[in-house]
Amino acid sequence: MSGLKIRVNSEIGKLRAVIMQPPGKGIERCTPLNIGSFAWDAVPSPGKAAEEHRKWVETVRSFGAGVLVFEDLLREIFALPGVREDVLPSILETERPCVTAQTLEVLREYLLGMSPRDMVDRLFFGMTKDELNRETGEVSLHDLADRRDEWCLFPMTNVLYSRDSAAVLGEGVVFGRMLNRDRMKEPACVKALFKHHPLLKDTGFKTWYGSAEGDDRPVEGGNIHCYSPNVFVVGVNERTHPESIERIARRTMESGHITDVLALLFENPRLGPQDSIGLTVHVDMFLNMIDHDAFLFFPYIEKKITVLHITRGRGDRLRITRENSLFGAIRKVLKLSSLRIVKVGGSESEAVAFAEQRAGSGGNTFTLEPGKVCIWDRNTGTIRALEKAGINVVPVEADELVKGGGGPRCSTMPLWRDDL
Numbered sequence: 374m375s376g377l378k379i380r381v382n383s384e385i386g387k388l389r390a391v392i393m394q395p396p397g398k399g400i401e402r403c404t405p406l407n408i409g410s411f412a413w414d415a416v417p418s419p420g421k422a423a424e425e426h427r428k429w430v431e432t433v434r435s436f437g438a439g440v441l442v443f444e445d446l447l448r449e450i451f452a453l454p455g456v457r458e459d460v461l462p463s464i465l466e467t468e469r470p471c472v473t474a475q476t477l478e479v480l481r482e483y484l485l486g487m488s489p490r491d492m493v494d495r496l497f498f499g500m501t502k503d504e505l506n507r508e509t510g511e512v513s514l515h516d517l518a519d520r521r522d523e524w525c526l527f528p529m530t531n532v533l534y535s536r537d538s539a540a541v542l543g544e545g546v547v548f549g550r551m552l553n554r555d556r557m558k559e560p561a562c563v564k565a566l567f568k569h570h571p572l573l574k575d576t577g578f579k580t581w582y583g584s585a586e587g588d589d590r591p592v593e594g595g596n597i598h599c600y601s602p603n604v605f606v607v608g609v610n611e612r613t614h615p616e617s618i619e620r621i622a623r624r625t626m627e628s629g630h631i632t633d634v635l636a637l638l639f640e641n642p643r644l645g646p647q648d649s650i651g652l653t654v655h656v657d658m659f660l661n662m663i664d665h666d667a668f669l670f671f672p673y674i675e676k677k678i679t680v681l682h683i684t685r686g687r688g689d690r691l692r693i694t695r696e697n698s699l700f701g702a703i704r705k706v707l708k709l710s711s712l713r714i715v716k717v718g719g720s721e722s723e724a725v726a727f728a729e730q731r732a733g734s735g736g737n738t739f740t741l742e743p744g745k746v747c748i749w750d751r752n753t754g755t756i757r758a759l760e761k762a763g764i765n766v767v768p769v770e771a772d773e774l775v776k777g778g779g780g781p782r783c784s785t786m787p788l789w790r791d792d793l
């Protein structure tokens with residue numbers, strides 16, 4: 374794909390290029406005992422998940438968009454001279470608090486001895502300290518004796534949800550900073566792609582977050598939504614820290630075209646692992662732009678959202694005002710006279726709405742072009758409601774892909790959309 378642009382000025386402009394990633398080797402590590410720590414709802418079947426993903430990529434390609442596959446891009450840069458040596462230390466950095474310096478060095482050397490293909494698989498599959506010691510005999514006694522944590526390379530089981538590790542906003546990139554251990558290596562991999570991959574490195578992209586001193590608070594792409602060239606909407610919770618948002622807001626206002634940011638503070642009731650996965654982790658689980666004036670929304674969360682409107686203040690200060698109504702604020706910043714709201718679950722009962730939002734990621738749609746959205750096919754109530762509202766629906770089979778608590782938007786990272 375030559376002439377690739379890094380340019381996303383809305384959630385809905387016709388999709389030109391996107392990064393997607395199959396579930397990968399990491400999910401082979403999921404068991405009923407550890408899925409909670411990997412943030413999966415249920416153990417996926419690796420073969421079926423891969424097959425579903427193959428069809429999902431086919432759907433996006435047949436729409437006409439270019440799909441770049443994350444693991445292919447990684448293998449391509451790892452095959453370039455000197456790149457693995459350059460990027461591996463930063464990819465492994467997040468393991469440092471969990472292993473001794475000696476073990477980390479042994480791990481680095483072990484990975485460098487692999488082919489680019491095997492190295493990517495190994496990064497995803499992870500490695501226990503015992504596994505590394507069987508291969509090398511050089512893991513430190515300290516690490517082998519510490520039974521609290523078996524991993525020296527934590528598996529990457531959520532790479533499928535490529536949305537979260539970075540987000541393109543205008544002509545710049547927000548590199549994520551992940552909260553969960555199994556996702557912490559993802560942003561370093563994406564950064565490596567933007568630094569070294571021939572398709573990406575010369576695109577002239579700006580970096581909004583993730584490179585400057587102090588950019589070390591969490592931020593995840595599922596919380597960042599670009600509504601127009603000058604408006605973005607962002608979720609504030611444990612996955613996306615207010616300080617990260619202030620930094621991104623300042624930078625995009627100073628060196629980009631952003632004038633208005635809506636920050637949505639939402640509760641994470643943390644009723645249990647299920648709750649922290651499905652309901653409230655990212656804005657894209659309950660609110661998605663599907664057309665110029667239309668949104669898919671899970672209404673039962675509305676009362677739990679506080680809306681803060683951020684604009685430029687005096688000097689380098691931000692001005693923040695509280696808005697009383699979510700959709701009132703959206704209408705105002707988008708300068709629209711009215712909005713169309715489609716409800717997750719449609720006119721079905723509250724129980725159906727919850728089931729679709731929670732078990733089907735039914736609030737999570739991916740817009741291919743204005744008024745045309747992809748949704749996991751099990752969300753029949755939501756699909757009916759979208760169709761009734763005149764939205765063109767592309768249902769995607771995803772009984773395995775849904776088990777990690779994500780939907781079509783989570784599993785796509787758009788690089789380029791047409792301007793509206």
Ligand SMILES: NC(=[NH2+])NCCC[C@H](N)C(=O)O
Pocket residue numbers: 411412413531534536537553556594595596650654655657658777778779780782783
């Ligand atoms: N943008 C999203 N909604 N992503 C969903 C990610 C789900 C994944 N299991 C996690 O907890 O990180």
